[in-house]
Amino acid sequence: MKFELEFFDEFIKKECGKSKKLSPSSVITDFPKKRLLIEQEVERLKKSFVEQLFQVENESRFELFIQHHHAHIIRLANKVSTVLDKEESLNLNRIGAEPTRLNLCKVLLQAFENLLNYIEAHFTKYFDQDQKIPDTYAHISIKEFREKLEIIRKVFVEKGVDNEFTEIVLFPVNRFVETPEKKSLTFRNLIYKKYLVKELIALKDKPNFSEAVFEHLFYLNFNSYHFLQFATTKIRKEVELLPSMTAHLEHLSLTLKKLNQAQVKPTFGLKPLRESLKNLLSNWLEEEIHFIERKRQLTLMIPPGGVKAESVNDFKVKTSLSVPQLAYSIRLLKDSGIITNENRSELIRFFSKNFSSHQVENISTESFKGEYFKFGRAAVNHVQSILAKLLLHSKKDE
Structure with a gap:
C-alpha cells in the first residue's frame, strides 16, 4: 500500500515552508489554479482511501494505512498553521479574495480539515482517536x-x-x-x-x-471523580431523610436497580482508561447496602440488656474444596448461566458466608472475592477433574 500524501508534502515545502523572502501577505502566482489542484487532490485521496479498503486482503494493514495517513495529515496541518497567527486560525473559514500566501495556507488547512472529517466519518473503526488534534x-x-x-x-x-x-x-x-x-x-x-x-x-x-x-x-459515562463524589453525597442526603434502616436499604436497592438497568453509550467516556461511572457508583451502592445490612444484623442480635443473643442460624454447607477451588466453581456456574443472579458482589458475600472449605470454616468475603476474580491454574485443573468425576457418576445413573 503506497503513501498517498506526496503531493501535499511537496506543495507545502514549496508554497508554505519557512522562508525569509516570503511573508503571509506575499502574492501567489496562479492562485486559482493552485486552489483547484488542492481541491482535486482531496477528492482523489477520498476515492483512493475507499479503493484501498476494498482491495486490501489484510484488514490490519488497512488500519495501519489509515492511521499513518491520519497522523501525517495532522503533522502537515501543524506545519501550515505556523504561517497563521491565533486570530487568523479562528477565522479559517474566511478566505479573502487576495491571492496571498496566507489565503493559500487557509485553503490547505480547510482541505486537511475536510480529509480528517472524512476519515473520522467513514473510517471510524480504523483511525486513531488518540492522536493529538x-x-x-x-x-x-x-x-x-x-x-x-x-x-x-x-x-x-x-x-x-x-x-x-x-x-x-x-x-x-x-x-x-x-x-x-x-x-x-x-x-x-x-x-x-x-x-x-x-x-x-x-x-x-x-x-x-x-x-x-x-x-x-x-x-x-461522565466518569469524573468529582461527579462521583457529588452523586454519592446526593444519595447519602436522600437516605438521611428516611426514618429507618429498612427504608435506607429499600432506597439504596431501588437506586442500584435503576442504575443497573440504565443504558450507557458504548465505548464512550470522559476518562477512557478509567472504570465506567456506572460501575464506580454500583460498587459504592453495593458497599453501602452491605454495611447497612451488617449494621442491622448486629442491632437485631443485641437485645436491650446488651447481652449478645445466640445466633439463630449457624448452618453452613461444608465442602471438600479449598477456597480457590470453591470460588472458581461458583464462577463457572455464573459464567455458564446456571446461576443467573446479576449482582456478583451479593453472590460472593452469600457463598463466603454460607459455605466452608475443607480447611477454613469461616471464609472472609475479601478472600473469596480475590480467588473468584484471580483464579489459578491449580484450581482450574482440580475443578476439571471434579467435573470429570461428576460426569462418570451421572453415566452410572443412565
Whole structure:
C-alpha cells in the first residue's frame, strides 16, 4: 500500500515552508489554479482511501494505512498553521479574495480539515482517536466552546441548577477553553466534549432539567471523580431523610436497580482508561447496602440488656474444596448461566458466608472475592477433574 500524501508534502515545502523572502501577505502566482489542484487532490485521496479498503486482503494493514495517513495529515496541518497567527486560525473559514500566501495556507488547512472529517466519518473503526488534534482545530474548538458555554450557563441559571453541579459538569470543557496550552487534546477528548455540549443544549426543554442532566451523565459515562463524589453525597442526603434502616436499604436497592438497568453509550467516556461511572457508583451502592445490612444484623442480635443473643442460624454447607477451588466453581456456574443472579458482589458475600472449605470454616468475603476474580491454574485443573468425576457418576445413573 503506497503513501498517498506526496503531493501535499511537496506543495507545502514549496508554497508554505519557512522562508525569509516570503511573508503571509506575499502574492501567489496562479492562485486559482493552485486552489483547484488542492481541491482535486482531496477528492482523489477520498476515492483512493475507499479503493484501498476494498482491495486490501489484510484488514490490519488497512488500519495501519489509515492511521499513518491520519497522523501525517495532522503533522502537515501543524506545519501550515505556523504561517497563521491565533486570530487568523479562528477565522479559517474566511478566505479573502487576495491571492496571498496566507489565503493559500487557509485553503490547505480547510482541505486537511475536510480529509480528517472524512476519515473520522467513514473510517471510524480504523483511525486513531488518540492522536493529538491539529493546533488550528484547537483554536477553532475553543472559539466554538466559548460561544456554547455562554448558552449552557444561561440555561443552567434559568433552570436554577446548583452552582456546584454546574461547575462539575462544565469543568472538562471550561478547563480546555481556559488553559488549552497545558493539555494536549486528542480526537477522542474532542469528540467527547463536543458531544457533551451538544447533549446539554438538547436537554434544555426537559421539565426537570437538573435531574435530566444528572441521569444523562451516566449514559455519557461522565466518569469524573468529582461527579462521583457529588452523586454519592446526593444519595447519602436522600437516605438521611428516611426514618429507618429498612427504608435506607429499600432506597439504596431501588437506586442500584435503576442504575443497573440504565443504558450507557458504548465505548464512550470522559476518562477512557478509567472504570465506567456506572460501575464506580454500583460498587459504592453495593458497599453501602452491605454495611447497612451488617449494621442491622448486629442491632437485631443485641437485645436491650446488651447481652449478645445466640445466633439463630449457624448452618453452613461444608465442602471438600479449598477456597480457590470453591470460588472458581461458583464462577463457572455464573459464567455458564446456571446461576443467573446479576449482582456478583451479593453472590460472593452469600457463598463466603454460607459455605466452608475443607480447611477454613469461616471464609472472609475479601478472600473469596480475590480467588473468584484471580483464579489459578491449580484450581482450574482440580475443578476439571471434579467435573470429570461428576460426569462418570451421572453415566452410572443412565
